[in-house]
Amino acid sequence: MDIRRLALSRKSLLLSKNWLTRKQILNQRRKRGSIFSVDMARNRTSTQISSVATYVPFKDRRPADVRAEEASNIRQRFPSKVPVIVERYKKEKELPRLDRVKFLVPQELSVSQFVVVVRSRMMIRPSQSLHFIVGGKQVPSMQMSVAELYHRFQDEDNFLYMTYASTEMFG
Amino acid sequence: MSRFFPSSGDQSGDINEIRGELPDKNKCVTLLGKEYEELEDIQGDFQSRLWFTYRRNFASIGGSGPTSDQGWGCMLRAGQMLVAECLLRQRLGRNYVWSESSIEDERYTEILELFRDTHSAELSLQQIALTGATAEKRAVGEWFGPNTMAQVLKRITKSRSLGFGVTVAMDSVVSVEDVSAEIINGGKPTPLVLMIPLRLGLNSVNEIYVNPLKIFLASKYCVGIMGGKPNQAHYFVGYQETVEDTWLLYLDPHTTQQSPVSVNNNMPFEQFDKSLHTDKLCWIKALKLDPSLAVGFFFNTVEEFILWTKEVRDVPDLPFGVVDKVSQRKVAVSSVTVTADSDDSTSDYEVLDIY
Numbered sequence: 001m002d003i004r005r006l007a008l009s010r011k012s013l014l015l016s017k018n019w020l021t022r023k024q025i026l027n028q029r030r031k032r033g034s035i036f037s038v039d040m041a042r043n044r045t046s047t048q049i050s051s052v053a054t055y056v057p058f059k060d061r062r063p064a065d066v067r068a069e070e071a072s073n074i075r076q077r078f079p080s081k082v083p084v085i086v087e088r089y090k091k092e093k094e095l096p097r098l099d100r101v102k103f104l105v106p107q108e109l110s111v112s113q114f115v116v117v118v119r120s121r122m123m124i125r126p127s128q129s130l131h132f133i134v135g136g137k138q139v140p141s142m143q144m145s146v147a148e149l150y151h152r153f154q155d156e157d158n159f160l161y162m163t164y165a166s167t168e169m170f171g
Numbered sequence: 172m173s174r175f176f177p178s179s180g181d182q183s184g185d186i187n188e189i190r191g192e193l194p195d196k197n198k199c200v201t202l203l204g205k206e207y208e209e210l211e212d213i214q215g216d217f218q219s220r221l222w223f224t225y226r227r228n229f230a231s232i233g234g235s236g237p238t239s240d241q242g243w244g245c246m247l248r249a250g251q252m253l254v255a256e257c258l259l260r261q262r263l264g265r266n267y268v269w270s271e272s273s274i275e276d277e278r279y280t281e282i283l284e285l286f287r288d289t290h291s292a293e294l295s296l297q298q299i300a301l302t303g304a305t306a307e308k309r310a311v312g313e314w315f316g317p318n319t320m321a322q323v324l325k326r327i328t329k330s331r332s333l334g335f336g337v338t339v340a341m342d343s344v345v346s347v348e349d350v351s352a353e354i355i356n357g358g359k360p361t362p363l364v365l366m367i368p369l370r371l372g373l374n375s376v377n378e379i380y381v382n383p384l385k386i387f388l389a390s391k392y393c394v395g396i397m398g399g400k401p402n403q404a405h406y407f408v409g410y411q412e413t414v415e416d417t418w419l420l421y422l423d424p425h426t427t428q429q430s431p432v433s434v435n436n437n438m439p440f441e442q443f444d445k446s447l448h449t450d451k452l453c454w455i456k457a458l459k460l461d462p463s464l465a466v467g468f469f470f471n472t473v474e475e476f477i478l479w480t481k482e483v484r485d486v487p488d489l490p491f492g493v494v495d496k497v498s499q500r501k502v503a504v505s506s507v508t509v510t511a512d513s514d515d516s517t518s519d520y521e522v523l524d525i526y
Contacts, residue, residue, distance in 0.1 A: 102521065
């Protein structure tokens with residue numbers, strides 16, 4: 001191969017290096033997007049996040065049998081109420097964390113009414129989105145009573161778990 | 172048969188996206204409430220939608236901001252596609268088919284003018300980005316979510332100067348009373364776009380919601396879905412059911428075109444119009460969708476809206492609620508805290524009571 005051709009192929013190699021692969025672009029974007037939203041979340045919620053640096057999910061705090069015992073005790077003390085654990089999705093950055101995650105909810109309350117109560121516990125704009133997932137997978141039916149929801153989705157430890165999140169951002 | 176090109180059957184497990192053709196040539200396609208069997212008809216209708224993409228070389232947003240939306244504007248473009256669909260629906264009807272002579276129709280060119288990349292155009296990227304900054308606290312250049320976009324459209328259309336309003340159903344609840352009141356609009360009835368932001372799972376779409384998504388796209392009131400795959404927004408308009416999967420049809424804003432009003436030279440109108448249409452069908456498996464999305468419905472009258480509520484109320488696993496009145500949702504609660512019999516101080520309960 002003559003030198004000119006070699007130089008040419010080096011040049012084209014250099015050129016091609018300047019072209020980012022789709023994956024690289026995605027990674028860059030992802031980075032930028034996350035930096036943005038983390039910064040924004042910090043600015044917006046610094047007063048609300050308070051001292052909670054690392055949050056330990058309720059389920060990770062104590063073993064299942066201890067939780068089950070607590071649930072049955074509290075159900076005996078409050079037979080007309082349902083024990084609900086409301087926690088923030090681990091990847092959520094826009095919405096604040098709740099100060100208190102354990103609720104005893106009147107069983108006749110509808111899910112949509114309960115959602116209003118939870119929303120009022122957060123200092124968020126009315127236009128900010130707040131979505132719930134029950135049992136880790138499903139959107140709770142809003143017309144259902146909390147008792148019905150409990151009946152359908154209660155965990156093995158006899159608590160009902162609801163996770164909340166806003167909507168993801170796209171670039 | 173060449174061994175370098177295995178039949179698609181061998182690979183089908185790995186393919187999550189298809190471009191430029193149909194997932195299954197022998198199955199019908201549903202596109203915004205209409206059903207098609209012939210590829211030509213599908214492409215004709217698909218191409219009639221307005222396709223907004225990233226643009227470069229427009230005047231700096233707000234005077235000192237970006238001159239291109241590449242890398243950040245895809246949800247804003249998806250929002251433009253949805254609101255453009257509303258305008259087409261209202262002014263030209265669902266059966267309008269785009270052709271090169273469409274630009275001779277003033278009703279059509281007026282719609283296009285609303286989307287030029289200038290600060291003065293009502294639905295321009297500039298307007299959307301700046302409204303997002305003031306109303307939704309998303310700085311210019313920051314990514315939008317489907318809810319952000321819906322909120323911005325609501326604000327931009329507030330004066331009803333476009334001939335319709337936008338309402339956003341928050342917390343996955345549609346209030347019949349509220350939406351009806353928006354259409355009645357204090358005695359001056361105007362058509363309304365109902366946007367419903369949804370989250371169909373935490374990490375991924377729960378498969379039970381694929382069927383509701385199909386039912387939405389098959390509704391004659393549907394004006395599409397703003398959603399995407401993780402990090403990339405798309406505008407969804409249809410679906411096809413194959414033996415193994417449900418595929419969603421979308422328009423993809425991830426192509427960067429020259430702005431029609433670039434700093435150096437303005438694009439001829441004919442060329443601008445052509446840059447707003449594509450016949451390249453894009454498909455993604457429904458289960459590969461990002462769970463965050465917003466679905467839009469367009470109602471001319473309260474009657475249409477009521478008919479729609481009757482349609483959706485019976486949908487199994489409907490991912491949102493329909494309530495008669497918002498007052499049904501309000502509840503006065505008192506709360507006290509009780510400590511569970513445990514040493515753990517974080518174990519206090521908040522006890523809610525209705526009174």
